[in-house]
Amino acid sequence: MLEIDRLEVRYSGIEALRGVSMTVNSGEVVAMIGPNGAGKSTLLNAISGIVPAHAGHIRLDGRELTVLPAWTVSAMGVLHVPEGRQVFADLTVLENLQLGETCLKSRPRRTTLTDVYDLFPILRERQAQLAGSLSGGQQQMLAIGRALMGSPEILLLDEPSLGLAPVIIAQVFDALRALRASGLTILLIEQNAHLALQASDRAYIIDQGRIVHSGASADLAQDDSVIAHYLGDLAGA
Amino acid sequence: MLIQQLLNGLVVGGVYALFAVGFNLVFGIQRLLNLAHGAIFMTGAFVAYYTVAAGWPLWVGFILAAIGSGVLAMLIEIVCFRRLRKSGDAEFGAIISSVGASLVIMTVWQWISKTQIVRFPFETFPVIIFRFWGLRVSALQLFMAGAALVIVVLMAWFVYRTSFGRRVRAVTGNEKAAMLVGVNPNRIYNQTYFLSGALAGASGVLVGLAFNNINYMMGEPYLMFGFVIIILGGLGSIPGALLASLIFGMVQTLTIAFLPSGLTNAFIFFAMFLILLIRPNGLMGKEEAGALRGRR
Numbered sequence A: 001m002l003e004i005d006r007l008e009v010r011y012s013g014i015e016a017l018r019g020v021s022m023t024v025n026s027g028e029v030v031a032m033i034g035p036n037g038a039g040k041s042t043l044l045n046a047i048s049g050i051v052p053a054h055a056g057h058i059r060l061d062g063r064e065l066t067v068l069p070a071w072t073v074s075a076m077g078v079l080h081v082p083e084g085r086q087v088f089a090d091l092t093v094l095e096n097l098q099l100g101e102t103c104l105k106s107r108p109r110r111t112t113l114t115d116v117y118d119l120f121p122i123l124r125e126r127q128a129q130l131a132g133s134l135s136g137g138q139q140q141m142l143a144i145g146r147a148l149m150g151s152p153e154i155l156l157l158d159e160p161s162l163g164l165a166p167v168i169i170a171q172v173f174d175a176l177r178a179l180r181a182s183g184l185t186i187l188l189i190e191q192n193a194h195l196a197l198q199a200s201d202r203a204y205i206i207d208q209g210r211i212v213h214s215g216a217s218a219d220l221a222q223d224d225s226v227i228a229h230y231l232g233d234l235a236g237a
Numbered sequence B: 001m002l003i004q005q006l007l008n009g010l011v012v013g014g015v016y017a018l019f020a021v022g023f024n025l026v027f028g029i030q031r032l033l034n035l036a037h038g039a040i041f042m043t044g045a046f047v048a049y050y051t052v053a054a055g056w057p058l059w060v061g062f063i064l065a066a067i068g069s070g071v072l073a074m075l076i077e078i079v080c081f082r083r084l085r086k087s088g089d090a091e092f093g094a095i096i097s098s099v100g101a102s103l104v105i106m107t108v109w110q111w112i113s114k115t116q117i118v119r120f121p122f123e124t125f126p127v128i129i130f131r132f133w134g135l136r137v138s139a140l141q142l143f144m145a146g147a148a149l150v151i152v153v154l155m156a157w158f159v160y161r162t163s164f165g166r167r168v169r170a171v172t173g174n175e176k177a178a179m180l181v182g183v184n185p186n187r188i189y190n191q192t193y194f195l196s197g198a199l200a201g202a203s204g205v206l207v208g209l210a211f212n213n214i215n216y217m218m219g220e221p222y223l224m225f226g227f228v229i230i231i232l233g234g235l236g237s238i239p240g241a242l243l244a245s246l247i248f249g250m251v252q253t254l255t256i257a258f259l260p261s262g263l264t265n266a267f268i269f270f271a272m273f274l275i276l277l278i279r280p281n282g283l284m285g286k287e288e289a290g291a292l293r294g295r296r
């Protein structure tokens, strides 16, 4: 279980997160929805140790992650697929995936290369190609595959739909559905509320660095008013 | 005569490659120029000399030189570069702080060597001359060429074929993403600087043996040659640095042999100017400098 307790993050004095508390239970898919600039990426960056927490706690199964460097957090199985994919452009697809295993130092392997290739067959076809030459959707699949290679305890996904064509988004979300069915714990960040609510069990809404609403995804999906209030036109996107 | 000079140039180029490949490796990974690289090279030569002078065999000196220079390079990164990099704008700062480190190291060796030129004892490396097809090659030249070849090939294998190399290239391309997959970049920096320093130290020993002249200033011309070579080869490109080193070594040897001595550097820089006119990013450099490029 991932537990965030009154987390605060500041960028040179400017508050990006103002006391965020939330949990992700194991086996659950939790969505975090919010407008641009709400602090969603900051939350994931704080969890994975890319940006330091100013106050508050981040715990995984009771173990404190708050002050650990990013490479130690990933070694504990918290694997972050960052916004904008961030694949290693000058390395091949296969090398990107092999690098995903770096964090598997003391934990047992649960996902193999074959599993990743079965989930995203295009990566098998392109395995010798440089990651930088892939399309945006393929890079997103590679970024997810790379994180899966580290056998995540929890997967943190930052806007996997960003900048992708609807057909490709559907492919990526099909894969997420399969991962969800396999019991993987996921924290999914999205601006696209409709997509996020469909793919998750529970959801939080974040605005200006605060959690402003939370509930079962099915209930939130019924109640358009909350989503429309915080996300405006993006709600139906 | 021409073939003989080309052969000599190839040997010299191999030694330049040891120097320049390490120089370019750390440039590629951090985009910082380590201007103490010449001092690290010189340190290798001195370490080997004092080891031999203390009665140990040359191979021990060689190993100690590589290790000593490697550790020195690692310390320079930690002391001079790491904090600057954290503060953001390190490119200019690193030039100043590594020049500072270079001066400190040179002063220390000047003090230890009492500003004297030191020479390996006679027959530290056996003087054997091979003759074939009218060419003349010494055992030392063969050793230099062999050592340079083996070390550069090993290094390329490390970077492009091992999981260590994969991590190095990952940090080079995207430090943040590398951290997210579990790579500790500081460790990679320590390892690459060690490797770069060890290569410089090894080339220092070879140069010290070849000219049998070791002094605290000996790194300076090599730092300048290293500059020319990595710009010529393409910033950050390891194969580029190798190719440029061999060309540079041959051109230099030929100009020394066939042109008036004062013209050597003028000719070399003119040749560099011409090549850069045709290929502004160097022989194997990409549009944007940096990164360990040139794999394909």
Ligand SMILES: Nc1ncnc2c1ncn2[C@@H]1O[C@H](COP(=O)(O)OP(=O)(O)O)[C@@H](O)[C@H]1O
Pocket (backbone or CB within 6 Å): A011, A016, A034, A035, A036, A037, A038, A039, A040, A041, A042, A043
């Ligand atoms: N590296 C940074 N330095 C300064 N401010 C930042 C930085 N990253 C994000 N911010 C600010 O923090 C707030 C939250 O950003 P972010 O977490 O990226 O939002 P989201 O992912 O929800 O769009 C924004 O106001 C943004 O401008």
Ligand SMILES: [Mg+2]
Pocket (backbone or CB within 6 Å): A040, A041, A042, A083, A159
């Ligand atoms: Mg974001």
